[in-house]
Amino acid sequence: MANSIKVTDLCAGYGAVQVLNSVSLEVRDGETVTMLGTNGNGKSTLIKSIMGIVKPISGKVEAEIDGVTHNLIGMEPEQIVRLGIALVPEGRRLFPKLTVEENLLLGAYRGEARARIAENLDFCYQAFSRLAERRNQLAGSMSGGEQQMVALARAVMTSPKILLIDEPSVGLAPILVSRTIEKIGELKDKFKLTVLMAEQNFHQAVKIADRGYVIVHGHIEFEGRRDEMANNDMIKKLYLGI
Amino acid sequence: MQKMSNKVFIPVVYGVALAFGLLSMLAPNDYFYSAAYTVLLFVILSSAWNILGGYTGYVNFGTAAFFAMGAYTTVAIFKFAPGTPLIVMIIAGMLVAGLTGLGMGALTLRLRGVFFSIATLALSVVMFTFVVNWDYVGGARGAYVIAPRVAPLGFGRYIYFLYAVMIFLSATAMIVARIIETSTIGRGLEAIRDDELAAECCGVPTLRLKLLSTTISGALMGMAGTTYPYFVSYVEPASTFNLSYAVNSIAMPLIGGMTTWVGPLIGAVLLGTVQQVVQVTISSAWNLLIVGVLLVLFVTLAPEGIMGLWYDFRKKQRAKKGAAQ
Numbered sequence: 418m419a420n421s422i423k424v425t426d427l428c429a430g431y432g433a434v435q436v437l438n439s440v441s442l443e444v445r446d447g448e449t450v451t452m453l454g455t456n457g458n459g460k461s462t463l464i465k466s467i468m469g470i471v472k473p474i475s476g477k478v479e480a481e482i483d484g485v486t487h488n489l490i491g492m493e494p495e496q497i498v499r500l501g502i503a504l505v506p507e508g509r510r511l512f513p514k515l516t517v518e519e520n521l522l523l524g525a526y527r528g529e530a531r532a533r534i535a536e537n538l539d540f541c542y543q544a545f546s547r548l549a550e551r552r553n554q555l556a557g558s559m560s561g562g563e564q565q566m567v568a569l570a571r572a573v574m575t576s577p578k579i580l581l582i583d584e585p586s587v588g589l590a591p592i593l594v595s596r597t598i599e600k601i602g603e604l605k606d607k608f609k610l611t612v613l614m615a616e617q618n619f620h621q622a623v624k625i626a627d628r629g630y631v632i633v634h635g636h637i638e639f640e641g642r643r644d645e646m647a648n649n650d651m652i653k654k655l656y657l658g659i
Numbered sequence: 660m661q662k663m664s665n666k667v668f669i670p671v672v673y674g675v676a677l678a679f680g681l682l683s684m685l686a687p688n689d690y691f692y693s694a695a696y697t698v699l700l701f702v703i704l705s706s707a708w709n710i711l712g713g714y715t716g717y718v719n720f721g722t723a724a725f726f727a728m729g730a731y732t733t734v735a736i737f738k739f740a741p742g743t744p745l746i747v748m749i750i751a752g753m754l755v756a757g758l759t760g761l762g763m764g765a766l767t768l769r770l771r772g773v774f775f776s777i778a779t780l781a782l783s784v785v786m787f788t789f790v791v792n793w794d795y796v797g798g799a800r801g802a803y804v805i806a807p808r809v810a811p812l813g814f815g816r817y818i819y820f821l822y823a824v825m826i827f828l829s830a831t832a833m834i835v836a837r838i839i840e841t842s843t844i845g846r847g848l849e850a851i852r853d854d855e856l857a858a859e860c861c862g863v864p865t866l867r868l869k870l871l872s873t874t875i876s877g878a879l880m881g882m883a884g885t886t887y888p889y890f891v892s893y894v895e896p897a898s899t900f901n902l903s904y905a906v907n908s909i910a911m912p913l914i915g916g917m918t919t920w921v922g923p924l925i926g927a928v929l930l931g932t933v934q935q936v937v938q939v940t941i942s943s944a945w946n947l948l949i950v951g952v953l954l955v956l957f958v959t960l961a962p963e964g965i966m967g968l969w970y971d972f973r974k975k976q977r978a979k980k981g982a983a984q
Contacts, residue, residue, distance in 0.1 A: 470859060498862030510857035512850065523850055526843070527862040575862055 513557025729884025756881020
């Protein structure tokens with residue numbers, strides 16, 4: 418069954434400051450789409466608008482879950498999570514004083530996720546063997562890379578169909594960035610997820626992305642498949658400095 | 660150690676409350692009842708405050724407003740129909756304060772941290788002005804609320820009856836706090852306290868839980884206020900809206916420990932008793948000074964309160980046991 422997200426002419430911002438200016442973006446069923454852009458261009462705002470955390474000024478946000486289309490505008494974040502859309506927030510945002518396992522259990526707060534708690538927990542420990550070893554360790558005492566794994570696993574605990582990931586590489590050592598990106602690719606295949614990932618690191622993101630967007634000053638400046646991205650002049654200018 | 664289920668916990672608390680009530684019949688004089696009434700009042704207020712402040716992490720400076728709303732509901736009903744049974748006033752006071760809590764939550768919960776606290780302080784000022792200008796309940800002059808000559812249920816003196824009611828209400832407040840704490844709701848509230856955005860990502864219905872928490876917290880504070888007019892006989896705004904209610908209901912959970920229902924109980928009994936003793940032996944003006952000194956001591960030496968010290972102690976003991984084996 419199809420799971421996709423469609424954003425049409427979205428304008429959003431904070432108070433008097435408008436961040437997104439008529440943004441349209443689409444994530445089709447089973448795709449991994451990356452949204453590229455440097456700091457302050459609106460990546461997080463777009464992701465928060467999809468999750469209902471930021472209330473958009475105008476435009477449409479629609480999600481197709483198991484073939485049924487839902488209008489996400491005006492929905493509360495918890496309703497959107499219940500539909501099957503999960504967010505891995507920027508900076509991971511774990512509960513540092515809880516153990517790894519407690520963090521994961523909190524991910525299964527909603528009723529439907531609670532019913533599948535054992536199954537999902539097994540799955541997470543299979544996918545992230547490191548977390549199984551450290552299930553009783555306090556999340557705050559783990560390394561950045563491990564914390565990012567916990568954040569990913571916690572999102573999986575909500576039984577999502579669509580996963581939104583906001584800058585998974587933030588604050589990680591380069592070797593951990595590529596490991597994190599690979600893990601996201603694995604998770605996507607195993608769980609048959611549709612993924613939208615905001616990222617600054619073009620080289621890493623492009624490894625798993627089917628398509629990409631470049632967002633500059635709240636505008637989509639480029640849209641294309643992976644092979645098109647590698648050859649695009651603007652991406653070269655933005656990221657490679659050529 | 661297995662935690663006690665709420666089905667066992669409820670009768671145990673009411674049982675202990677009953678035993679405590681019977682035991683206090685041995686009290687040497689009537690002053691005991693009046694002092695103990697005040698301590699119990701603070702047990703309710705700090706338990707109620709802790710539901711929003713301790714579990715959810717939203718610091719409410721408006722305890723006095725909710726307390727006074729309960730008290731003035733009783734005054735208004737008394738003016739309208741003096742013979743109304745106390746239980747009606749208690750329920751009405753809870754409704755009024757609970758709905759105010761819900762309204763306050765809806766208006767202010769978009770504010771976080773210190774801004775929310777300032778908004779609750781403003782509520783206190785608004786309610787105070789409202790009551791001062793409401794002539795029906797006495798306005799700034801105050802109002803007399805005379806207790807019936809004969810106490811209901813064969814209690815003899817009305818103060819005995821009030822004291823018994825207060826024991827029952829305190830037990831109820833603790834039970835409500837414990838039920839919230841041990842349920843999924845409590846876990847959601849704690850997630851909000853630790854990181855609201857992360858809680859939203861986990862699918863915790865943050866707005867609904869926060870509203871629930873302001874409503875229940877407000878209703879319990881109002882409940883504490885409903886018996887107060889009969890206790891003091893003369894109600895006037897300046898003392899009913901006294902800052903000491905807000906300060907004490909924050910200080911007590913802080914001293915006892917904010918993560919469990921036991922903390923506010925310990926803090927209220929400890930601080931409340933010390934205040935009562937000081938009031939008699941030294942002077943009533945010293946009350947808030949003592950609160951301040953204790954608060955500074957606890958914030959610097961035991962920021963997690965007495966329960967925090969207890970948990971640390973238990974952890975060390977367990978570590979010792981582990982090392983010995």
